[in-house]
Amino acid sequence: MKLTVNDVTFSYQSSLSLDKVSIEIPETEILGIIGPNGSGKTTLLKCINKILKPKKGNIILDGHEIQKMSRLEIAKHIGYVPQSSVKPYALNVFEIVLMGRRPHIGWQSSETDVDKTWKALEMLGIEHLALRHFNELSGGEQQRVLIARSLAQEAKILLLDEPTSNLDIKHQLEVMELTRELVTKKNIASVIAIHDLNLASRYCDKIVMMKNGKIFSAGNVSSVLTPEAIRSVYSVDVIVNYTNNIQQIVPIRPSTPAMIKVQH
Ligand SMILES: Nc1ncnc2c1ncn2[C@@H]1O[C@H](COP(=O)(O)OP(=O)(O)OP(=O)(O)O)[C@@H](O)[C@H]1O
Ligand SMILES: [Mg+2]
Numbered sequence: 543m544k545l546t547v548n549d550v551t552f553s554y555q556s557s558l559s560l561d562k563v564s565i566e567i568p569e570t571e572i573l574g575i576i577g578p579n580g581s582g583k584t585t586l587l588k589c590i591n592k593i594l595k596p597k598k599g600n601i602i603l604d605g606h607e608i609q610k611m612s613r614l615e616i617a618k619h620i621g622y623v624p625q626s627s628v629k630p631y632a633l634n635v636f637e638i639v640l641m642g643r644r645p646h647i648g649w650q651s652s653e654t655d656v657d658k659t660w661k662a663l664e665m666l667g668i669e670h671l672a673l674r675h676f677n678e679l680s681g682g683e684q685q686r687v688l689i690a691r692s693l694a695q696e697a698k699i700l701l702l703d704e705p706t707s708n709l710d711i712k713h714q715l716e717v718m719e720l721t722r723e724l725v726t727k728k729n730i731a732s733v734i735a736i737h738d739l740n741l742a743s744r745y746c747d748k749i750v751m752m753k754n755g756k757i758f759s760a761g762n763v764s765s766v767l768t769p770e771a772i773r774s775v776y777s778v779d780v781i782v783n784y785t786n787n788i789q790q791i792v793p794i795r796p797s798t799p800a801m802i803k804v805q806h
Contacts (some may be wrong), residue, residue, distance in 0.1 A: 543604050543619055543731065544569060545590070545697040550599035552585055557583045559754040562599070567699065567731050572721060574742040575735045577752030578776055583735035584625055586752075587701045590733070595646055603699075617645040621697030623688045625704050625735070631676040635687050638676055642694030655694075661722040662693040665720060681708035689717060693724070700724070706741060708781045710752055714738070718745040743789040745766055764787055 543569040552560040560582050567573055575583045588594040590601055592608050601608040603619060621642075631638055639662050643655040663669045666686045672681065676687060685708050692700055702721070706714040718741055721732050736742050742749060742763070749766040751758045753775045759766050767789060772780050779794040 544602075545604075545731070547586070548599050548602065550586075550589055550601065552589055552594060552596050554585075559755050560596070562600075563755070563757055565750060565757070565760070568748060569728055569731055570729045571591065571727060571747035572725055572732045572734060572745055574746030574749045575752065576737070576742055576749060577783045578741065579757070581752040581775075582755040583752060584703055585755075586631060587622065587703050587733065587735060591620055591701055592616055593622075614645050617695065617697075619697055620699045620701060621692030621695045621739045622701045623685075623703060624693050625703055625707070631739055634673050635668065635679070636663070636672040638687055639690045639694050642691035645695065658694050658696070662690040665693060666690040667716070682710065682713060685709060686713065686717070689720075700728050700730060702732060702734045704735055704737065706738060707738065714741060721745065733766065739767060739772070739791045743791065747756060767791060 547563055547565040547567070550560055550563045551558060561588060563582070565573075571733060575586065577583055585594065589596050590608070592611070592613070595609065603616075609614065613779060633641075636659060639645070640655060640659045642662070643651060643658060647655055660669065663672055666689055667681065668686050668690060671687070672699060679687065685705060689705060691704070700721070705717050705721075709717060721734070722731055722745055725732050734742075734746065746763060748761060749763055750760040751766050751771060758775050758802055766780065769780050769782055772778060772791070781794065783790045783792060783794045
Protein backbone atom coordinates (compact mmCIF):
# COMPACT_ATOMS: atom_id res chain seq x y z
CA MET A 543 0.00 0.00 0.00
CA LYS A 544 1.36 3.33 -0.98
CA LEU A 545 0.90 6.20 1.44
CA THR A 546 2.01 9.74 0.74
CA VAL A 547 1.71 12.82 2.89
CA ASN A 548 1.71 15.91 0.68
CA ASP A 549 2.47 19.34 2.06
CA VAL A 550 0.36 18.82 5.18
CA THR A 551 -0.20 21.80 7.45
CA PHE A 552 -2.12 21.57 10.70
CA SER A 553 -2.72 23.84 13.68
CA TYR A 554 -4.71 23.24 16.87
CA GLN A 555 -4.88 26.94 17.67
CA SER A 556 -2.78 29.73 16.24
CA SER A 557 0.71 28.25 15.90
CA LEU A 558 1.40 25.56 13.33
CA SER A 559 1.87 22.07 14.74
CA LEU A 560 2.66 20.72 11.28
CA ASP A 561 4.14 22.98 8.68
CA LYS A 562 4.16 21.72 5.08
CA VAL A 563 5.11 18.17 5.93
CA SER A 564 5.66 15.80 3.01
CA ILE A 565 6.60 12.16 3.46
CA GLU A 566 6.51 9.10 1.31
CA ILE A 567 5.91 6.06 3.48
CA PRO A 568 8.00 3.17 2.16
CA GLU A 569 5.73 0.18 1.47
CA THR A 570 7.58 -2.55 3.32
CA GLU A 571 9.81 -0.72 5.72
CA ILE A 572 9.89 0.72 9.19
CA LEU A 573 9.88 4.50 9.18
CA GLY A 574 10.87 6.10 12.46
CA ILE A 575 9.59 9.55 13.37
CA ILE A 576 11.80 11.24 15.91
CA GLY A 577 11.95 14.73 17.35
CA PRO A 578 11.65 16.55 20.68
CA ASN A 579 8.46 16.76 22.74
CA GLY A 580 5.91 18.88 20.92
CA SER A 581 7.62 18.64 17.53
CA GLY A 582 4.49 17.23 15.83
CA LYS A 583 4.95 13.45 15.73
CA THR A 584 1.59 12.53 17.25
CA THR A 585 -0.18 15.22 15.23
CA LEU A 586 1.29 13.74 12.05
CA LEU A 587 0.16 10.20 12.91
CA LYS A 588 -3.32 11.49 13.77
CA CYS A 589 -3.57 13.28 10.42
CA ILE A 590 -2.52 10.10 8.60
CA ASN A 591 -5.25 8.20 10.44
CA LYS A 592 -7.86 10.93 9.76
CA ILE A 593 -8.34 11.66 13.46
CA LEU A 594 -7.28 15.22 12.60
CA LYS A 595 -8.04 17.07 9.41
CA PRO A 596 -5.14 18.96 7.83
CA LYS A 597 -5.67 22.66 7.16
CA LYS A 598 -3.78 22.29 3.90
CA GLY A 599 -2.31 19.45 1.92
CA ASN A 600 -3.53 15.89 1.62
CA ILE A 601 -2.78 12.28 2.42
CA ILE A 602 -3.15 9.71 -0.33
CA LEU A 603 -3.55 5.99 0.28
CA ASP A 604 -3.17 3.94 -2.90
CA GLY A 605 -4.54 6.78 -5.02
CA HIS A 606 -7.41 7.62 -2.64
CA GLU A 607 -7.57 10.72 -0.51
CA ILE A 608 -7.84 9.75 3.16
CA GLN A 609 -10.31 12.59 3.80
CA LYS A 610 -12.80 10.98 1.45
CA MET A 611 -12.56 7.51 2.98
CA SER A 612 -14.81 6.23 5.79
CA ARG A 613 -13.35 5.34 9.18
CA LEU A 614 -14.08 1.65 8.60
CA GLU A 615 -12.43 1.73 5.20
CA ILE A 616 -9.34 3.36 6.69
CA ALA A 617 -9.28 0.80 9.50
CA LYS A 618 -9.08 -2.00 6.94
CA HIS A 619 -5.73 -0.62 5.83
CA ILE A 620 -4.30 1.41 8.69
CA GLY A 621 -3.80 0.28 12.28
CA TYR A 622 -3.11 2.88 14.95
CA VAL A 623 -1.79 2.45 18.46
CA PRO A 624 -2.05 5.80 20.26
CA GLN A 625 0.58 7.25 22.56
CA SER A 626 -1.68 7.00 25.56
CA SER A 627 -5.09 5.53 25.67
CA VAL A 628 -7.60 8.05 26.96
CA LYS A 629 -10.56 5.71 26.59
CA PRO A 630 -11.31 3.95 29.83
CA TYR A 631 -12.17 0.63 28.27
CA ALA A 632 -14.70 -1.23 30.40
CA LEU A 633 -13.87 -4.37 28.48
CA ASN A 634 -11.60 -7.31 29.01
CA VAL A 635 -8.41 -7.83 27.03
CA PHE A 636 -9.86 -10.49 24.73
CA GLU A 637 -12.79 -8.24 23.78
CA ILE A 638 -10.47 -5.32 23.04
CA VAL A 639 -8.22 -7.37 20.77
CA LEU A 640 -11.28 -8.88 19.07
CA MET A 641 -12.41 -5.30 18.35
CA GLY A 642 -9.44 -5.13 15.99
CA ARG A 643 -11.38 -7.53 13.74
CA ARG A 644 -14.32 -5.11 13.51
CA PRO A 645 -13.38 -3.64 10.08
CA HIS A 646 -13.45 -7.16 8.62
CA ILE A 647 -16.58 -8.57 10.17
CA GLY A 648 -20.26 -7.78 10.43
CA TRP A 649 -21.85 -7.82 13.86
CA GLN A 650 -21.11 -11.45 14.51
CA SER A 651 -17.53 -12.60 14.94
CA SER A 652 -16.60 -15.91 13.35
CA GLU A 653 -14.30 -18.67 14.50
CA THR A 654 -11.58 -17.17 12.31
CA ASP A 655 -11.87 -13.86 14.14
CA VAL A 656 -11.58 -15.59 17.48
CA ASP A 657 -8.56 -17.56 16.23
CA LYS A 658 -6.86 -14.41 14.97
CA THR A 659 -7.52 -12.74 18.30
CA TRP A 660 -5.85 -15.59 20.20
CA LYS A 661 -2.95 -15.53 17.77
CA ALA A 662 -2.40 -11.81 18.33
CA LEU A 663 -2.54 -12.30 22.12
CA GLU A 664 -0.04 -15.11 21.78
CA MET A 665 2.34 -13.04 19.66
CA LEU A 666 2.43 -10.36 22.33
CA GLY A 667 2.71 -12.96 25.11
CA ILE A 668 -0.44 -11.82 26.87
CA GLU A 669 -2.81 -14.79 26.59
CA HIS A 670 -2.79 -15.00 30.38
CA LEU A 671 -4.31 -11.50 30.52
CA ALA A 672 -7.22 -12.37 28.20
CA LEU A 673 -9.92 -12.17 30.83
CA ARG A 674 -8.48 -9.25 32.80
CA HIS A 675 -10.08 -5.81 32.64
CA PHE A 676 -8.11 -3.39 30.47
CA ASN A 677 -8.39 -0.63 33.08
CA GLU A 678 -6.76 -2.78 35.70
CA LEU A 679 -3.58 -3.47 33.73
CA SER A 680 -0.22 -1.72 34.03
CA GLY A 681 0.73 0.87 31.40
CA GLY A 682 3.06 -1.57 29.64
CA GLU A 683 0.47 -4.34 29.63
CA GLN A 684 -2.10 -1.93 28.15
CA GLN A 685 0.38 -0.95 25.47
CA ARG A 686 0.86 -4.59 24.49
CA VAL A 687 -2.91 -5.16 24.38
CA LEU A 688 -3.34 -2.25 21.95
CA ILE A 689 -0.53 -3.56 19.76
CA ALA A 690 -2.21 -6.99 19.77
CA ARG A 691 -5.45 -5.30 18.68
CA SER A 692 -3.72 -3.69 15.71
CA LEU A 693 -2.19 -7.08 14.81
CA ALA A 694 -5.62 -8.70 14.82
CA GLN A 695 -6.75 -5.88 12.55
CA GLU A 696 -4.26 -7.09 9.89
CA ALA A 697 -3.56 -3.58 8.68
CA LYS A 698 -1.15 -2.95 5.84
CA ILE A 699 0.19 0.15 7.53
CA LEU A 700 0.85 0.13 11.24
CA LEU A 701 1.09 3.48 13.00
CA LEU A 702 2.68 3.16 16.43
CA ASP A 703 2.97 6.20 18.64
CA GLU A 704 5.76 5.58 21.13
CA PRO A 705 5.01 1.86 21.40
CA THR A 706 7.91 1.20 23.75
CA SER A 707 7.57 4.14 26.13
CA ASN A 708 6.00 2.16 28.98
CA LEU A 709 7.83 -1.07 28.40
CA ASP A 710 10.71 -2.67 30.25
CA ILE A 711 13.90 -3.37 28.29
CA LYS A 712 12.89 -6.93 27.33
CA HIS A 713 9.45 -5.93 26.12
CA GLN A 714 10.87 -2.90 24.28
CA LEU A 715 13.06 -5.24 22.26
CA GLU A 716 10.24 -7.74 21.80
CA VAL A 717 7.86 -5.12 20.40
CA MET A 718 10.49 -3.80 18.01
CA GLU A 719 11.49 -7.33 16.93
CA LEU A 720 7.83 -8.21 16.40
CA THR A 721 7.30 -5.09 14.30
CA ARG A 722 10.39 -5.99 12.27
CA GLU A 723 9.08 -9.52 11.75
CA LEU A 724 5.63 -8.31 10.70
CA VAL A 725 7.05 -5.79 8.28
CA THR A 726 9.34 -8.38 6.71
CA LYS A 727 7.03 -11.40 6.67
CA LYS A 728 3.72 -9.73 5.92
CA ASN A 729 5.13 -7.05 3.68
CA ILE A 730 3.53 -4.23 5.58
CA ALA A 731 4.77 -0.77 6.47
CA SER A 732 5.15 0.65 9.94
CA VAL A 733 5.48 4.24 11.03
CA ILE A 734 6.78 4.54 14.56
CA ALA A 735 7.06 7.71 16.59
CA ILE A 736 9.85 6.97 19.02
CA HIS A 737 12.05 8.85 21.48
CA ASP A 738 14.72 6.23 21.98
CA LEU A 739 17.30 7.06 19.33
CA ASN A 740 19.13 3.78 19.86
CA LEU A 741 16.02 1.68 19.27
CA ALA A 742 15.27 3.88 16.26
CA SER A 743 18.73 3.40 14.79
CA ARG A 744 18.60 -0.33 15.36
CA TYR A 745 15.16 -1.10 13.98
CA CYS A 746 14.16 1.62 11.53
CA ASP A 747 14.96 1.50 7.83
CA LYS A 748 14.45 5.23 7.38
CA ILE A 749 14.08 8.09 9.80
CA VAL A 750 12.26 11.40 9.68
CA MET A 751 13.56 13.92 12.20
CA MET A 752 11.10 16.66 13.16
CA LYS A 753 11.63 20.03 14.75
CA ASN A 754 8.87 22.58 15.47
CA GLY A 755 6.33 20.94 13.16
CA LYS A 756 8.73 20.76 10.24
CA ILE A 757 10.86 18.00 8.81
CA PHE A 758 14.42 18.77 9.80
CA SER A 759 15.89 15.84 7.86
CA ALA A 760 14.86 12.49 6.44
CA GLY A 761 16.62 9.46 5.03
CA ASN A 762 18.77 6.54 6.13
CA VAL A 763 19.63 6.12 9.80
CA SER A 764 23.27 7.11 9.40
CA SER A 765 22.49 10.21 7.37
CA VAL A 766 19.84 11.50 9.82
CA LEU A 767 21.25 10.54 13.22
CA THR A 768 24.41 12.63 13.09
CA PRO A 769 25.87 14.45 16.11
CA GLU A 770 25.33 17.78 14.27
CA ALA A 771 21.64 17.13 13.59
CA ILE A 772 21.02 15.87 17.14
CA ARG A 773 22.69 18.98 18.54
CA SER A 774 20.57 21.26 16.33
CA VAL A 775 17.29 19.52 17.12
CA TYR A 776 17.69 18.43 20.76
CA SER A 777 20.52 20.72 21.98
CA VAL A 778 22.36 17.65 23.21
CA ASP A 779 25.92 16.66 22.37
CA VAL A 780 26.30 13.00 21.49
CA ILE A 781 28.94 10.58 20.35
CA VAL A 782 27.95 8.13 17.64
CA ASN A 783 29.62 4.73 17.92
CA TYR A 784 29.35 1.75 15.62
CA THR A 785 29.26 -1.69 17.20
CA ASN A 786 28.47 -4.76 15.10
CA ASN A 787 27.16 -2.46 12.38
CA ILE A 788 24.66 -0.89 14.77
CA GLN A 789 24.82 2.83 15.26
CA GLN A 790 24.81 3.73 18.96
CA ILE A 791 24.10 7.20 20.22
CA VAL A 792 25.66 8.11 23.52
CA PRO A 793 24.62 11.47 24.97
CA ILE A 794 27.31 13.56 26.61
CA ARG A 795 25.36 16.40 28.18
CA PRO A 796 22.95 19.15 27.17
CA SER A 797 24.79 21.98 25.47
CA THR A 798 22.69 24.56 27.32
CA PRO A 799 23.02 24.74 31.12
CA ALA A 800 20.19 23.18 33.12
CA MET A 801 17.50 25.67 34.13
CA ILE A 802 17.20 24.27 37.60
CA LYS A 803 20.27 24.14 39.82
CA VAL A 804 20.36 21.60 42.58
CA GLN A 805 20.70 23.32 45.95
CA HIS A 806 23.33 22.03 48.33
N1 LIG B 1 -5.10 18.87 21.65
C1 LIG B 1 -4.23 19.88 21.47
N2 LIG B 1 -4.61 21.17 21.58
C2 LIG B 1 -3.74 22.19 21.38
N3 LIG B 1 -2.45 22.02 21.06
C3 LIG B 1 -2.00 20.75 20.95
C4 LIG B 1 -2.86 19.62 21.14
N4 LIG B 1 -2.13 18.50 20.97
C5 LIG B 1 -0.88 18.90 20.69
N5 LIG B 1 -0.79 20.26 20.65
C6 LIG B 1 0.41 21.05 20.34
O1 LIG B 1 0.87 20.71 19.04
C7 LIG B 1 2.29 20.60 19.01
C8 LIG B 1 2.68 19.22 18.52
O2 LIG B 1 2.24 18.25 19.48
P1 LIG B 1 2.41 16.69 19.28
O3 LIG B 1 1.58 16.02 20.30
O4 LIG B 1 2.16 16.35 17.86
O5 LIG B 1 3.96 16.52 19.60
P2 LIG B 1 4.85 15.21 19.74
O6 LIG B 1 6.00 15.37 18.82
O7 LIG B 1 4.00 14.01 19.57
O8 LIG B 1 5.36 15.33 21.24
P3 LIG B 1 5.68 14.18 22.34
O9 LIG B 1 7.05 13.68 22.01
O10 LIG B 1 5.67 14.92 23.62
O11 LIG B 1 4.63 13.13 22.25
C9 LIG B 1 2.76 20.94 20.42
O12 LIG B 1 3.15 22.28 20.43
C10 LIG B 1 1.55 20.72 21.28
O13 LIG B 1 1.56 21.59 22.39
MG1 LIG C 1 3.48 12.45 20.80
